[in-house]
Amino acid sequence: MAEPRVIVVGAGPAGIRAAETLVAAGIRPVVIDEGRRDGGQIYRRQPETFIRSYGDLYGTEANRAKSVHDGFDALRGRIDYRPETLVWNIADGQVWTANGTNQDAIEYDALIACTGATDRLMPMAGWDLPGTYSLGGAQVALKAQACSIGANVVFLGTGPLLYLVASQYIKAGAKVAAVLDTSGFAARLTALPDLLSMPSVLWNGIALTRAIKAAGVPLLTGVTPVTIQGDAQAGITGVTVRLPDGTERGFAADAVAMGYHLRPETQLADLARCQFAFDELTRQYLPVRDGDGRADAPTPLYLAGDGARVLGARSAEASGKLAALAALSDLGLPVDKGQVIMLRREVARYGRFARGLARAFPWPHQQAAALADDTILCRCECVTVGDLRRTMQVTGAAEANRAKAFSRIGMGRCQGRYCGHAAAEVIAAEGDFPVCEAGRLRGQAPVKPLPIAIGEAE
Numbered sequence: 395m396a397e398p399r400v401i402v403v404g405a406g407p408a409g410i411r412a413a414e415t416l417v418a419a420g421i422r423p424v425v426i427d428e429g430r431r432d433g434g435q436i437y438r439r440q441p442e443t444f445i446r447s448y449g450d451l452y453g454t455e456a457n458r459a460k461s462v463h464d465g466f467d468a469l470r471g472r473i474d475y476r477p478e479t480l481v482w483n484i485a486d487g488q489v490w491t492a493n494g495t496n497q498d499a500i501e502y503d504a505l506i507a508c509t510g511a512t513d514r515l516m517p518m519a520g521w522d523l524p525g526t527y528s529l530g531g532a533q534v535a536l537k538a539q540a541c542s543i544g545a546n547v548v549f550l551g552t553g554p555l556l557y558l559v560a561s562q563y564i565k566a567g568a569k570v571a572a573v574l575d576t577s578g579f580a581a582r583l584t585a586l587p588d589l590l591s592m593p594s595v596l597w598n599g600i601a602l603t604r605a606i607k608a609a610g611v612p613l614l615t616g617v618t619p620v621t622i623q624g625d626a627q628a629g630i631t632g633v634t635v636r637l638p639d640g641t642e643r644g645f646a647a648d649a650v651a652m653g654y655h656l657r658p659e660t661q662l663a664d665l666a667r668c669q670f671a672f673d674e675l676t677r678q679y680l681p682v683r684d685g686d687g688r689a690d691a692p693t694p695l696y697l698a699g700d701g702a703r704v705l706g707a708r709s710a711e712a713s714g715k716l717a718a719l720a721a722l723s724d725l726g727l728p729v730d731k732g733q734v735i736m737l738r739r740e741v742a743r744y745g746r747f748a749r750g751l752a753r754a755f756p757w758p759h760q761q762a763a764a765l766a767d768d769t770i771l772c773r774c775e776c777v778t779v780g781d782l783r784r785t786m787q788v789t790g791a792a793e794a795n796r797a798k799a800f801s802r803i804g805m806g807r808c809q810g811r812y813c814g815h816a817a818a819e820v821i822a823a824e825g826d827f828p829v830c831e832a833g834r835l836r837g838q839a840p841v842k843p844l845p846i847a848i849g850e851a852e
Contacts, residue, residue, distance in 0.1 A: 399424065400721060401426065401489055401504075404427060406707075406710065407462050408510075410462055410465055411462075422474060425473045428478065433459070436455070437458070444540055446540065448460050451537060451562075453562065453565065454601065454602075480841075484505070489502065495845050504724065505693070505696065508698045510658075512811055513555075514654045515652065515813075518621065518622065519768075519769050522770040522773050524624075524630070526649075527543050527649065528652065531651070542566070543651060546648050546649070548572050549574065550652040552575050553654060553655040553656070555653060560611070570609070570611045572645045575613070576654070581755070591750070614643075616637070619636075630649060632647055654755075658704060660837070667691055668681045668682065668689045669681070669691070670834065672830040674830075679834040686719070694724060696718075697717065698717035706748065709740075709745070712737050712740045716737040719733065719737070763820075765779045771817060773806075774806020774808055781801055783820070792832070794818055809837070809842075817835075
């Protein structure tokens with residue numbers, strides 16, 4: 395019997411642990427990753443010529459980052475590793491890839507998608523000015539280029555990543571003007587029972603907060619973003635927020651890093667025709683899968699890590715192993731049932747903690763209804779909030795994909811990654827119906843831009 399072909403998309407913590415599990419079972423998987431080096435976003439490896447220590451780069455997660463990297467290094471000769479390669483489509487039991495101007499179509503018997511997550515963003519006045527970055531973008535600049543996004547940086551948004559990246563900037567010697575959190579302290583108290591399910595992780599978060607305050611950086615909670623000041627030529631000059639008491643406070647800055655938790659990268663699952671269901675707590679559609687990672691899809695698809703549901707890097711390692719074991723079992727290969735049970739319990743524990751995080755740092759959906767008409771909503775296509783509202787009023791389009799067809803919202807380079815969730819909230823607020831009824835922007839191939847010359851390489 396020929397060895398089954400198993401493809402792992404992504405070389406972050408979930409993808410690496412999935413590949414390890416497959417290799418241990420005697421399978422040589424194909425591991426495809428967009429990155430130049432392994433580690434994913436959270437454990438992104440610095441270029442080989444850089445010399446910053448693990449402690450400086452990853453802080454409290456240094457040991458875990460090194461374990462993931464060491465695990466991948468041990469796999470290199472036992473996998474078909476394809477870095478700097480984009481999976482841009484999935485169809486007919488094949489993944490379609492692009493590396494530079496070279497493309498390929500690879501058949502699979504099982505596909506394990508470990509696609510990770512990207513920043514979840516809420517527009518505000520001025521967020522289209524030069525000098526505005528996502529939290530993930532700011533982190534890439536620090537890890538991969540060893541530079542700050544500005545000389546005086548404001549961190550704005552909510553969620554653990556806000557504090558993690560701000561603390562990493564402080565540790566690297568960058569000047570942080572302020573950390574501004576839209577969530578209030580009371581929400582954290584309500585979420586405490588779930589957060590206490592993982593006391594060591596909770597303590598790491600508290601330690602990050604203390605380090606930021608110890609550095610003398612203003613840390614404000616319960617704020618409402620008002621505007622980012624500046625102009626298109628000079629860039630950002632400052633940020634203004636409204637405090638819980640109604641007063642406004644401004645901070646001088648030449649760069650802003652913003653983000654409101656993360657959103658799973660689900661485009662590939664969508665192209666593989668996976669079913670989706672609405673998650674009330676996080677107010678977004680997520681792919682449907684069972685407890686072991688099996689997706690509700692017509693071909694053997696397994697979802698692991700934050701690409702299925704954002705549970706964090708530690709959970710990603712466990713769910714990567716679990717998805718690989720599910721694939722092995724479905725291929726008729728023996729698996730350790732005791733290990734499966736243990737991993738299910740571990741992932742469930744991370745799920746409870748993630749539920750607490752979602753309650754402690756809620757997505758500020760109410761801001762969408764208050765956005766001014768002239769606020770840029772889709773930065774790729776320069777579609778304003780007013781454009782979308784007028785589209786609904788004139789055409790009656792009250793569903794995301796219909797509104798997209800008339801307004802071009804989500805048709806740009808990012809294909810709705812940055813604007814899709816906020817657009818759904820604007821549609822729901824304007825139509826006065828639940829956001830689940832606004833639907834979700836469906837994935838389209840190619841999921842990211844391809845070089846024009848790729849067609850000439852045939």
